Amino acid sequence: MALQQQKTLHEKNSETKLSFVPLITKKDTDVLTEDAIVFLATLVSRFTDRISSLLIERETRQACFDSGSLLDFLPETEDIRSTAWTIRGIPHDLQDRRLEITGPPDRKMVINALNANVNVFMADFEDSFSPVWKSILEGHRNLTDAINRTIAFEDIATGKQYQLNDDTAVLMCRVRGLHLKEKHVLLNGIPIPAVLFDFGLYFFRNYKALLENGSGPYFYLPKLQAHQESAWWNDVFNFAEDYFDLPRGTIKATVLIETLPAVFEMEEILFHLKDHVVAMNCGRWDYIFSYIKTFRNHSDRVLPDRQVITMEKPFLNAYSRLLIQTCHRRGAMAMGGMAAFIPSKDSVKNAWVLDKIQQDKSLEVKNGHDGTWVAHPGLADTAKNVFDLVLGDRKNQLDILREQDAPITATELLAPCKGDCTEKGMRHNIRVAVKYIEAWISGNGCVPIYGLMEDAATAEISRASIWQWIRHQKSLSNGKIVTADFFRTCLAEEMLVLRKELGSDVFNSGKYHQASSIMEKLTTGDELADFLTLSGYEFLE
Structure with missing residues (x-):
């Protein structure tokens, strides 16, 4: 349906009228144009109800897991897994994705990431982003300026000028998950799904210029848990294409395959999105968090210290290999996971970081992944070289089908993970989670902490792991039992450590007391909260 017809339909139907809190200012109208709002209203009115149903189904499935059930491949969709089909195809500019970088869509980051020695930049409105309203609008403004090649930035402190190189990475946009609301945009007084706001605004503002540039509207989809959710996405994509008379x-x-339930439905997820999907990604950090959340009531599947849960662990290696096998069989690419390390100014420590990157990426490329992620441009060369050595002139490893592998079973994917639970690891998790929550509620969703680039996913592991240890009265390696009172004692002591680390001025001027309170509630509650960002969102403007 043509835009004018849609606009006329919208004007006749007051039920699709959006309202904004705060009210749109003249400055905002370059992003929130009248036609963009019409498109958003149409999307929201058409697709919101199904999100509610999908979220209810998540709760129903989790109740089964809480009662002791385990996951397995779905018998009712065996025909999808056993028949021959492939995805529609992969555009030319997405066929070589050997290295990708991710980060929030702030202006300097966008320029640096697009200029980095990478193939793709994923501009992230989700895990590495704190959705403050002005930051959301500025993020969309920045991405449009980048697509139009009008973006520039001057660092006031240093006077350094930033602008795009002639040759830049391909741009992709990661939207927020189905569970999140956008409280600043209301339909009939109710906050709309954040996912529809992010997708609708980015698509509407940029699809023409992207296509004219020889690229296209490319998205990362986070935190899917079931193939019904991918079918919902397929309908959204089809509707948006039809709205503007674009080819299917x-x-x-x-x-992103970053939830435990989704790994058992990868074939079905690809099938329902086969006209639009080009790849799947091992979102390893969220996947670990999802393992904890899914099995929160299972005392035999408590995970050890976060630091020892590496991709060599059997349940994670099986996940990586199954994703590769599934994707390549259907003509889709299989992306590896995030290296959260950041470079160190200390030469010895930096050598250790580079060695860790080398080991991690060597395992991925050996398994058959087509590409991988880094969080910092300073690690791009090291990670890319690993893939360059194996790929050579090839663009990807779609020819690696792993057909000789033994079938990967549910038992392998759900295998308990061996390793120690330590007091040191617990205290480290406390500091990481508190520092991240403080940054997030202050408007920063991507934070360097103790040599790692922490985002919401890694902070989720830190707090959920402690909740699970308390829930099952876990015995630590030193014999101490993790109880709520022991955690509270540790939290109070680690807050003193943070005050000393940061200095009293920084500590007192920050939001560390609020962060500590959020952490305490999340970690000692009777139920494991689904996402820490839901608790933190009320603190954002």
Whole structure:
């Protein structure tokens, strides 16, 4: 349906009228144009109800897991897994994705990431982003300026000028998950789904310029848990393409397989998105968090210290290999996971970081992944070289089908993870989570902490792991039992450590007391909260 027809339909139907809190200012109208709002209203009115149903189904499934059930491949979709089909295809500019970088869509980051020695930049409105309203609008403004090649930035402190190189990475946009609301945009007084705001605004503002540039509207889809959710996304994509008379398959998506339920439905997720999907990604940090959340009531599946849960662990290696096998069989690419390390100014420590990157990426490329992620441009060369050595002139490893592998079973994917639970690891998790929550409620979703680039996913592991240890009265390596009172004692002591680390001025001027309170509630509650960002969102403007 043409835009004018949609606009007329919208004007006749007051039920699709959006309201904004705060009210749109003249400055905002370059992003929130009248036609953009019409498109958003149409999307929201058409697709919101199904999100509610999908979220209820998540709760229903989790109740089964809480009662002792385990996951397995779905018998009712065996025909999808056993028949021959492939995805529609992969655009030319997405066929070589050997290295990708991710980060929030702030202006300097966008320029640096697009200029980095990488193939793709994923601009992230989700895990590395704190959705303050002005930051959301500025993020969309920045991405449009980058697509139009009008973006520039001057660092006031240093006077350094930033602008795009002639040759830049391909741009992709990661939207927020189905569970999040956008409280600043209301339909009939109710906050709309953040996912529809992010997708609708980015697509509406940029699809023409992206196509004219020889690229397209490319998205990363986070935190899917079931194939019904991918079917919902397929309908959203189809609707958006039809709205602007675009060919089917114009929109392309990479699905993050970062929940435990989703790994058992990868074939089905690809099938329902086959006109639009081009790849799947091992979202390893969220996947570990999802393992904890899914099995929160299972005392035999308590995970050890976060630091020892590496991709060599059997349940994670099986996940990586199954994703590769599934994707390549269907013609989709299989992306590796995030290296959260950041460079160190200390030469010895930096050598250790580079060695860790080398080991991690060597395992991924050996398994058959087509590419991988880094969080910092300073690690791009090291990670890219690992893939360059194996790929050579090839663009990807779609030819690696792993057909000789023994079938990967549910038992392998759900295997308990061996390793120690230590007081040192617990105290480290406390400091990481508190520092991250403080940054997030202060408007920063991507934070360097103790040599790692922490985002919401890694902070989720830190707090959920402690909740699980308390829930099952875990015995630590030193014999101490993790109880709520022991955690509270540790939290109070670690807050003193943070005050000393940061200095009293920084500590007192920050939001560390609020962060500590959020952490305490999240970690000692009777139920494991689904996402810490839901608790933190009320603190954001």
